[in-house]
Amino acid sequence: MADEWKAPNTEQNNGGTGDERSWKLLEKALLASVQEQRRSRRWGIFFKLLAFIYLLGMLALFSPLANWEKAAGKGDQYTALIDVRGMIADKEDASADNIIGSLRKAFEDSKVKGVILRINSPGGSPVQAGYVYDEIRRLRAQRPQVKVYAVITDLGASGAYYIASAADEIYADKASLVGSIGVTAAGYGFVGTMEKLGVERRAYTSGEHKAFLDPFQPAREDETRFWQGVLDTTHKQFIAQVKQGRGERLKDKDHPELFSGLIWSGEQALQLGLIDGLGSSSFVARDLIKADDIVDFTTEQSPLDRFSKRLGASVAEHIALWAGFSGPTLR
Template identity: 60%
Template sequence: MSSDRWTRGEMVNAKQAQANKEDAKAWTLLENTLQASLQEQRRTRRWGIFFKSLTFLYLFVAIMLFSPLGNMDAASTSTGPHTAVIEVRGLIADQQEASADNLITSLRRAFDDENTRGIVMRINSPGGSPVQSGYIYDEIRRLRKEHPDTPVYAVITDLGASGAYYIAAAADEIYADRSSLVGSIGVTAAGFGFVGTLDKLGIERRTYTSGEHKAFLDPFQPERQDERQFWENVLENTHQQFIDRVKEGRGDRLADNEDLFTGLIWNGEQALELGLVDGLGSTSMVARDVIGVENTTDFTYRESPFERFTRQLGTSVGNTLAVHLGLSGPVIR
């Protein structure tokens, strides 16, 4: 009887041991399956990274090989006597297409080319930074002294306002279309005030500074009259600098009109009467009839798509926020 019970116990133990072995095999199989799956995922991820990197490298090489490079020497493509054309498009600001660095580079190359018989700045711009505009104005005046036989003309297409007109004033003569918009000789600096909004939302603004007026442009703080007056004086002084440059460049060609420097803008025909432009015409007309060389060569400095992409990726959002929140400097408009 005892022997039968022992035999049954052994049988139970044997069955339990067998079950444990099967469970261990199942867990081992599951573990191996999971491990293999993880390894496969790692391999897939590594190959994914590899192919993505390869694609990026391919696109980078393609851009560098087939896109016009920003530092390509435009003068090397010129053939015989020509009128050099330089585009002034869009916002005049640092890190933009119409920055002082880009336009001055273009101007120097055009002046240095022995086949250049005259230079046309073809302008379509609402203006921008007074600093950038001032750099370009001064450089045009300097280069004209170094190259007295190479005239510079400005041709305004759709728009030549504010900082764009600041630049145009350095040219020997300015031309526009009858419907072009010309002028807007003034300075602006805009922003927003969010003090009331914070009060309604129950938000407390905390600003720590080490100067009484350090945060005077903060849109989240109440405006003080003395700081407002100070800022208006800064803008007025910048406006006077603008006026002085226009008078220096245009001289007695300017009409005696009290509205000339108030920020108003006129069409081409009105601008001609006011002495803001010297004639009505296009780039081809100026090249053919004024300079006397119809053949034109584009000397505009242009960034490659890759350069433009990497620059805009890092700066466009920040610049836009700075302008709309009033955290940037004054703008000639």
């Protein structure tokens, strides 16, 4: 067929130099296009990341204004609300720094008529709880006209009750869980597992008892007695603070199980004198403080702080907790 198309013969077309040159130019153009698209995507990702960081920065900058905005629309007097949520520990939402900062802001506000600590926590560090306990008593002594009420919602146990006992009065729901006045420090022992696996533990220390909490070595009787003594001392401190805070309101200070670590319902806690009554935060604000308007003074982390906290979580800290190297915990 005369009009049938035939592929160009590069070997017969001046040595193929024309077609080869065309294909090379086309190849270069395609590569340049791909590279340009890659550069565009990189710049797009860069500017999106920059905008995200800017947004987080602006949120972090303006978050301190939240409490002012909440209080701006309120009347001459109002009730300050501070949430104590989750584990009481350093760098957590319920850390001593956060709670104490909120308490100080509330007591410095001349319009605050009373303060409610709304508690929903299983407890935590005796040190953190002790810091908050001492600060509540200090602030109450400075401004005795501003009453502090602890209101336990679902759970106010151990270190959380430690904090609550510093308040003027404690309230809870009839079904709330209250108490658990005790101390615990738990870990694991892997000695038998290592023997079965044929793994030999080699620990080098300076000091006879330096590795006494090592879960990969057998527990020694003398070290177990020592550690129990540490927990017993912390427990005695806990009991002393509760007795100081509650005073004569404890119905039976010699009750054999009151400080045993058991936890009680709100109804039982009322009978034992662990709380002063049954009621919610709204009830306390309306009927006791006589200031219906509630302003939240809880310290809240900015989105940037939350992001940084998650990003910078310490792996070593989690391994230490898992292996049993954590200190005593109020539970």
